[in-house]
Amino acid sequence: MTWRQRLSRWDVRSAPYLYISPFFLLFALVGLFPLLYTGWVALHKWSLIVGNQGFIGFGNFAYVLDQPRFWDGVVNTFSIFLLSSVPQVIAAIAIAAVLDANLRAKTFWRMGVLVPYVVAPVAVSLVFGQLFADQSGVINSLLGTSGVDPIGWHADRFASHVAIATMVNFRWTGYNALIFLAAMQAIPRDIIEAAVVDGANRWRTFIGVTVPLLRPTIIFVVITSTIGGLQIFDEPRMFDTFGLGGPDREWMTVTMYLYELGWAGQRNLGRSAAVAWLLFLIIVIFALLNFWITRRIASTDTRSKRKRVAR
Amino acid sequence: MRTTFIRTAVLPAALLALLATGCSQPAAAPSSPAASESAASTEPVTLTVATFNEFGYEDLFKEYTKLHPNVTITPKKAATSNEARENYFNKLAAGSGLSDIEAIEVDWLPDVMQTADKLTDLSGDDVANRWLDWKAAAATTPDGKLVGFGTDIGPEAVCYRSDLFKKAGLPTDRDEVAALLQGDWNKYFEVGKQFVAKSNGVAWFDSADAIMQGQINQLPNAFSSTEPEETLIPLDQNQPVKDMYTSILNVSTNDKLSAGLSQWSTDWVNAFQKSKFATMLCPGWMLGIIEGNAKGIEGWDIANVFPGGGGNWGGSYLTVPAQGKNTAAARELAAWLTAPEQQIKAFKAKGTFPSQKEALTSQDLLSVTNKFFNDAPTGQILADRANAVTVNPFKGPNYFAVRQVISDAINRVDVTKKQSADESWTQAVKEFEALG
Numbered sequence: 001m002t003w004r005q006r007l008s009r010w011d012v013r014s015a016p017y018l019y020i021s022p023f024f025l026l027f028a029l030v031g032l033f034p035l036l037y038t039g040w041v042a043l044h045k046w047s048l049i050v051g052n053q054g055f056i057g058f059g060n061f062a063y064v065l066d067q068p069r070f071w072d073g074v075v076n077t078f079s080i081f082l083l084s085s086v087p088q089v090i091a092a093i094a095i096a097a098v099l100d101a102n103l104r105a106k107t108f109w110r111m112g113v114l115v116p117y118v119v120a121p122v123a124v125s126l127v128f129g130q131l132f133a134d135q136s137g138v139i140n141s142l143l144g145t146s147g148v149d150p151i152g153w154h155a156d157r158f159a160s161h162v163a164i165a166t167m168v169n170f171r172w173t174g175y176n177a178l179i180f181l182a183a184m185q186a187i188p189r190d191i192i193e194a195a196v197v198d199g200a201n202r203w204r205t206f207i208g209v210t211v212p213l214l215r216p217t218i219i220f221v222v223i224t225s226t227i228g229g230l231q232i233f234d235e236p237r238m239f240d241t242f243g244l245g246g247p248d249r250e251w252m253t254v255t256m257y258l259y260e261l262g263w264a265g266q267r268n269l270g271r272s273a274a275v276a277w278l279l280f281l282i283i284v285i286f287a288l289l290n291f292w293i294t295r296r297i298a299s300t301d302t303r304s305k306r307k308r309v310a311r
Numbered sequence: 312m313r314t315t316f317i318r319t320a321v322l323p324a325a326l327l328a329l330l331a332t333g334c335s336q337p338a339a340a341p342s343s344p345a346a347s348e349s350a351a352s353t354e355p356v357t358l359t360v361a362t363f364n365e366f367g368y369e370d371l372f373k374e375y376t377k378l379h380p381n382v383t384i385t386p387k388k389a390a391t392s393n394e395a396r397e398n399y400f401n402k403l404a405a406g407s408g409l410s411d412i413e414a415i416e417v418d419w420l421p422d423v424m425q426t427a428d429k430l431t432d433l434s435g436d437d438v439a440n441r442w443l444d445w446k447a448a449a450a451t452t453p454d455g456k457l458v459g460f461g462t463d464i465g466p467e468a469v470c471y472r473s474d475l476f477k478k479a480g481l482p483t484d485r486d487e488v489a490a491l492l493q494g495d496w497n498k499y500f501e502v503g504k505q506f507v508a509k510s511n512g513v514a515w516f517d518s519a520d521a522i523m524q525g526q527i528n529q530l531p532n533a534f535s536s537t538e539p540e541e542t543l544i545p546l547d548q549n550q551p552v553k554d555m556y557t558s559i560l561n562v563s564t565n566d567k568l569s570a571g572l573s574q575w576s577t578d579w580v581n582a583f584q585k586s587k588f589a590t591m592l593c594p595g596w597m598l599g600i601i602e603g604n605a606k607g608i609e610g611w612d613i614a615n616v617f618p619g620g621g622g623n624w625g626g627s628y629l630t631v632p633a634q635g636k637n638t639a640a641a642r643e644l645a646a647w648l649t650a651p652e653q654q655i656k657a658f659k660a661k662g663t664f665p666s667q668k669e670a671l672t673s674q675d676l677l678s679v680t681n682k683f684f685n686d687a688p689t690g691q692i693l694a695d696r697a698n699a700v701t702v703n704p705f706k707g708p709n710y711f712a713v714r715q716v717i718s719d720a721i722n723r724v725d726v727t728k729k730q731s732a733d734e735s736w737t738q739a740v741k742e743f744e745a746l747g
Contacts, residue, residue, distance in 0.1 A: 049422045051404055067745060129577045136581035155727035241575035247722035248729060265712030266746060267422070
């Protein structure tokens with residue numbers, strides 16, 4: 001083999017790795033290194049102000065797991081996550097179905113659902129602050145006119161979760177609807193026509209044909225909104241002006257607890273890093289769960305494909 | 312959260328124009344006394360000055376570069392004090408990247424004092440005795456190092472609604488109100504009870520936690536003793552704080568003196584329009600906030616009195632990080648900026664109330680009146696309130712964590728009304744223990 005040949009063989013073999021390497025180099029720098037460094041910090045008594053104060057093993061983890069506040073945060077996070085993700089996915093599919101129909105001024109409507117997504121979260125929180133104020137809010141005064149007792153949006157734990165989930169849904173439903181819309185438009189029209197010819201009405205076509213074919217997209221949306229939902233920070237933090245989650249931490253999420261330990265009051269980065277790692281573990285467990293569900297759905301997917309071919 | 316709001320109200324203005332003006336000064340500067348003072352250092356030097364919100368220094372920078380043609384000033388302005396705070400502590404720990412002069416808020420002082428070895432000692436004969444004693448004492452380490460030059464302060468008075476006072480049969484004139492409220496906190500609460508009895512549902516003050524803030528700032532050692540060194544007082548043994556907590560919540564809930572609002576919340580902001588309360592503890596910077604929130608409401612006035620003596624809430628300092636290359640020149644500029652004459656100009660520009668003794672006797676300051684507060688002589692009133700402050704509250708590294716525990720405890724009773732005072736205190740003691 002000549003040198004030239006060897007070089008070209010090396011080129012063919014290594015080029016793909018080189019092409020993909022920028023991502024992994026960048027990931028090592030801004031993803032892996034901070035992750036490992038956070039683990040290192042979590043094993044030390046580490047103050048935001050004066051820095052490392054010595055190795056203490058798993059002391060920070062023991063402290064965090066012993067705090068009722070941490071578990072409050074976990075419960076709040078999951079509660080807000082479920083209250084936002086479930087209605088959001090259902091509403092997004094419904095909106096996508098409507099947008100998929102033959103509307104006049106299609107682009108206008110499609111861009112319209114994306115508007116909440118481009119509004120800055122701070123502006124959203126200002127608007128919703130007026131809606132969900134306990135004494136002077138719009139919603140409570142509307143409830144008042146119809147004789148219903150005002151709801152303590154900042155006093156009642158569950159009510160605060162509903163209010164925050166509303167803010168999250170406002171922002172993300174349109175975005176997800178567009179993703180579903182794109183997936184719906186990729187469904188071959190002849191399959192739908194075949195269903196119609198077979199005598200299925202619109203509802204039956206939607207449930208029996210469109211939604212099953214959206215499965216991969218639903219999985220994608222569920223996974224992304226799970227990751228986003230478990231890390232939720234902006235909306236609950238801006239739900240009041242102090243950003244700690246209420247006087248009894250009614251709406252404090254795990255990431256807010258992380259922030260409070262590290263940057264508010266205690267300025268204890270070690271404990272904060274321990275929370276970060278625990279959150280990481282929770283997300284990993286959830287990702288594995290997602291993976292398992294995905295594989296199940298994927299296999300039913302291939303089965304249904306086989307069925308279709310048989311038909 | 313203390314002085315943040317007043318200053319964030321104004322968005323960062325275009326400062327770039329200032330950058331250009333400094334460089335192009337002709338060498339022949341007027342030989343004013345200030346210029347000849349620093350005749351020794353004429354080498355060209357560039358100083359960066361980091362502030363946040365509004366310090367009112369824009370014109371002063373121009374003036375300084377005119378007096379010192381060799382100095383170029385590069386202003387940096389963070390939009391919020393939180394942003395500035397993160398930047399400050401990150402770069403202070405890293406040992407590089409900070410500006411030559413860095414502004415800090417009084418809330419950061421407990422942390423700043425811990426890192427005093429990373430800051431230039433600013434003490435010197437030229438600035439001795441310049442500030443109100445408590446202002447300088449708060450920024451002085453036990454071994455006598457001055458870590459920051461005081462800029463502004465927040466002396467507290469009582470703001471009140473004269474129209475609501477009138478309806479409830481109380482005096483309305485600000486001098487009579489001052490005489491009426493003269494005394495301790497119990498006196499303030501007693502008058503409040505008289506008011507609420509006839510007020511038809513209007514509360515006496517906005518928030519129980521705001522009253523707590525006023526009272527805690529009058530304790531020299533609220534949460535930790537300093538003899539011989541700092542030790543945190545366990546909350547369950549902290550009788551003075553427990554007593555304040557009990558008495559404030561007692562009048563708030565049983566006597567209905569509190570409007571049950573959390574300061575800065577949407578409900579609190581809207582309550583100004585709905586006239587839900589009649590008095591407020593107001594540091595100087597709060598006047599602008601009341602005026603903004605109560606737009607169109609007539610009757611706000613300010614009385615030259617504060618329960619239990621004097622009180623201060625908020626204020627800032629200028630520090631010179633030791634990591635800078637031109638610490639001597641930076642100290643000179645910081646000293647000039649915080650001199651009484653300059654601070655009065657800043658006060659006129661942006662309303663930052665000066666902390667310098669001499670500035671408090673200046674006619675420019677004393678003649679200031681506020682139209683919204685019924686043409687009250689706010690300059691005179693706030694200067695008197697500043698002189699009435701006697702206590703320098705000690706705020707150690709744990710101060711704000713403990714303060715937050717107390718604040719949460721009060722708000723669980725006063726605002727969300729989910730717990731009784733006793734339940735909430737028990738929880739606060741547990742939360743305090745978890746801080747360790």
